Amino acid sequence: MSGSTSSRSALVVGAGIGGLTAALALSRTRWRVTVLERAPELDEVGAGLSIWPRAWRILGDLGIADRLVDGTRPAIQAGLRRPDGRWLAKVRAEASGRTPVMVHRARLHSALVGALEEREDVEVRTGVTVTGLAGLDAHGPADLVVAADGIRSVIRNELHQREDVRYAGYTAYRGVTAEPVPGEASTTGGETWGSGVRFGCAPLVDGRTYWFVTANRPAGENSGDHHADVTALVGDWHEPIPQLLAATPPSAVIRGDICDLRLPLRRFDHGRVALLGDAAHATTPNLGQGACAAIEDAAVLAAQLAGHARIDSALVAYDRIRRPATQRLVRASRLVGVLGQVDNGPVVAARDAGLAGVGAIAGLVSR
Numbered sequence: 287m288s289g290s291t292s293s294r295s296a297l298v299v300g301a302g303i304g305g306l307t308a309a310l311a312l313s314r315t316r317w318r319v320t321v322l323e324r325a326p327e328l329d330e331v332g333a334g335l336s337i338w339p340r341a342w343r344i345l346g347d348l349g350i351a352d353r354l355v356d357g358t359r360p361a362i363q364a365g366l367r368r369p370d371g372r373w374l375a376k377v378r379a380e381a382s383g384r385t386p387v388m389v390h391r392a393r394l395h396s397a398l399v400g401a402l403e404e405r406e407d408v409e410v411r412t413g414v415t416v417t418g419l420a421g422l423d424a425h426g427p428a429d430l431v432v433a434a435d436g437i438r439s440v441i442r443n444e445l446h447q448r449e450d451v452r453y454a455g456y457t458a459y460r461g462v463t464a465e466p467v468p469g470e471a472s473t474t475g476g477e478t479w480g481s482g483v484r485f486g487c488a489p490l491v492d493g494r495t496y497w498f499v500t501a502n503r504p505a506g507e508n509s510g511d512h513h514a515d516v517t518a519l520v521g522d523w524h525e526p527i528p529q530l531l532a533a534t535p536p537s538a539v540i541r542g543d544i545c546d547l548r549l550p551l552r553r554f555d556h557g558r559v560a561l562l563g564d565a566a567h568a569t570t571p572n573l574g575q576g577a578c579a580a581i582e583d584a585a586v587l588a589a590q591l592a593g594h595a596r597i598d599s600a601l602v603a604y605d606r607i608r609r610p611a612t613q614r615l616v617r618a619s620r621l622v623g624v625l626g627q628v629d630n631g632p633v634v635a636a637r638d639a640g641l642a643g644v645g646a647i648a649g650l651v652s653r
């Protein structure tokens with residue numbers, strides 16, 4: 287860090303997508319940044335992430351988008367289907383800047399790590415578990431603390447005096463095919479809704495296909511064989527679902543119970559501390575926007591800090607901009623989850639009829 291021209295220093299807790307994006311955005315606005323991550327190494331796992339246009343533009347401004355995509359993206363057929371393959375709603379998703387870019391989370395994570403390694407004013411310390419705000423002083427004086435320590439944030443729990451995570455009632459399995467799968471799987475995305483079970487898939491920018499399955503389950507239930515579980519759930523649904531499962535090695539299937547924050551936080555700012563990403567507004571993944579929201583938080587935080595002389599005023603402005611938007615997202619996503627996980631026969635039939643009607647109207651309008 288010798289020869290640094292940075293004037294202010296920040297500690298970022300958590301090296302997930304949110305923390306790393308915040309570190310990069312701050313460093314580009316002349317902050318000296320130390321990132322503290324409890325994992326011993328930065329070898330991010332995960333599966334696919336949909337990156338929606340606003341977040342993608344931010345990644346472009348930060349020089350990350352070019353590290354993820356080369357060339358143009360093909361248009362794909364997307365929409366909502368029933369397990370027998372009948373479309374309830376169909377859209378042609380042109381790669382026009384209005385549709386999400388599908389990237390592997392590990393690839394986005396390593397692109398961020400790579401960009402940070404090139405910045406002389408950023409240090410990432412791994413194997414450091416933060417236990418609370420008091421202990422942070424041991425890592426050097428900081429004008430700003432960014433709590434990006436995820437859904438079970440110790441800093442949020444300390445500031446808000448409660449552990450507030452809610453199980454949504456369903457678990458998610460995620461997988462990525464080992465290789466690109468030819469045919470329909472390379473040109474088709476979207477979701478298929480059954481009774482208490484959903485399947486979704488989309489081609490990633492590297493040609494492989496990302497897929498997920500959600501299923502109503504008691505919290506923590508785990509057979510240990512995720513591939514067998516998803517095969518039992520959706521293995522006899524329409525193509526290309528069986529084809530995608532067959533193209534995915536069992537070891538590449540991960541599983542996690544879906545949670546969000548039970549109650550919305552009343553503020554994301556506390557003096558020199560800003561809550562960011564899942565630490566501030568963990569959401570169910572039904573709209574595929576949690577990481578996008580963390581990326582947007584990072585950009586807004588850096589912009590407000592650049593535009594305000596006082597850090598606490600900048601954080602108040604950050605809170606005013608990001609809290610309403612992200613809390614709307616959490617509510618909307620929760621609602622989609624309730625609709626998608628319905629498992630009562632007559633209600634499923636009514637839901638599907640309603641969705642088919644909406645799909646038909648949307649199709650006519652788009653034509």
Ligand SMILES: Cc1cc2nc3c(=O)[nH]c(=O)nc-3n(C[C@H](O)[C@H](O)[C@H](O)COP(=O)(O)OP(=O)(O)OC[C@H]3O[C@@H](n4cnc5c(N)ncnc54)[C@H](O)[C@@H]3O)c2cc1C
Binds near residue numbers: 434
């Ligand atoms: C099934 C599923 C599908 C999803 N799909 C999408 C999608 O398509 N698009 C999208 O935008 N989002 C999606 N999301 C949401 C997205 O994954 C998260 O919102 C996003 O990764 C949150 O990033 P984060 O950096 O805030 O938190 P995290 O990724 O949880 O990172 C927190 C980091 O902090 C570290 N940490 C935690 N506690 C401490 C501590 N005490 N000390 C030090 N370090 C600590 C952790 O090790 C971790 O590295 C999905 C989520 C799920 C579950």
